[in-house]
Amino acid sequence: MLWANMALHMSADPQSLIARWHSMLEADGFLMFSCFGPDTLRTLRTLYGQMGWPAPAHEFTDMHDWGDMLVEAGFAEPVMDMERITLTFSSAGHLLAELRGLGRNLHAQRFAGLRGRRWHADLQAQITQRLADPSTPGRLRLEFEIIYGHAFKPQPRIAVRPQTSVSLDDFRTALRNNNGAGLK
Numbered sequence: 298m299l300w301a302n303m304a305l306h307m308s309a310d311p312q313s314l315i316a317r318w319h320s321m322l323e324a325d326g327f328l329m330f331s332c333f334g335p336d337t338l339r340t341l342r343t344l345y346g347q348m349g350w351p352a353p354a355h356e357f358t359d360m361h362d363w364g365d366m367l368v369e370a371g372f373a374e375p376v377m378d379m380e381r382i383t384l385t386f387s388s389a390g391h392l393l394a395e396l397r398g399l400g401r402n403l404h405a406q407r408f409a410g411l412r413g414r415r416w417h418a419d420l421q422a423q424i425t426q427r428l429a430d431p432s433t434p435g436r437l438r439l440e441f442e443i444i445y446g447h448a449f450k451p452q453p454r455i456a457v458r459p460q461t462s463v464s465l466d467d468f469r470t471a472l473r474n475n476n477g478a479g480l481k
Contacts, residue, residue, distance in 0.1 A: 298327045306332035306357050307400045315370045319450060326450040328372060333357045334379050334442030338396075341439060344427050348419075351408055353396075360444045372448035379444045385436040389421035392428070392437050 299318055308314040318328055335357045345353050360377040367375040386392040430438035452471075463471075 298329070301328070301330040303331055303333070303399075305330050305363070311358070312366055312370070315366050315372075319370045319372060322450040324450055324452045327447065328367075328450070329445075329447045331443055331445050332363070334444040335359050336381065336440065336442035339440060340428055341424075344423055348423060357442070360446065363444060363446055367446065367448045371450065373451040375446060375448040377444065377446045379442055382441045382443055383438055384441065385430050385433060385438050387436065389424040389428075389437065392424060392439060393421070 299322055301318070305311055305314065322328065337357050338354055341353050345351070360379050364375040364377045384395070386395065424437060428437040428439060430436040454471075
């Protein structure tokens with residue numbers, strides 16, 4: 298079993314990572330993962346866009362695309378689900394500290410260098426104003442979309458061609474596993 302909690306969305310090349318996971322698992326192995334979905338940080342993205350700043354994070358992949366990538370890598374029976382989680386924070390500083398702890402920004406147009414104190418103060422003021430939670434005074438609200446997925450690594454299939462040689466043991470194993478579904 299391979300469990301990858303909140304790692305997939307941070308990979309610069311997720312398809313290669315999924316392929317590595319597939320190669321690490323034995324047949325009938327099980328992969329479970331969680332990652333951010335495309336609705337993560339939607340309000341913060343809007344704020345950055347309105348301020349004319351580059352995006353605060355790279356675009357996160359939709360759960361259906363993760364499922365397609367799993368199948369492409371050789372996994373079987375992928376199951377995907379998602380939920381939205383709303384977190385509230387007591388200050389812009391706490392919100393930004395949480396985001397720093399969650400990872401890095403892989404967006405191609407992210408800020409190339411450090412920004413100054415004035416920019417940071419402006420960011421905190423904008424967050425305090427625009428992300429205020431109307432239902433809870435004094436709290437700032439930020440939504441995250443969490444995607445959950447799992448899939449199996451299937452038994453290898455025996456390719457059947459017009460003329461094929463298969464050992465009797467391999468043939469018996471294929472027949473025992475899934476009533477012969479291991480034969481193509």
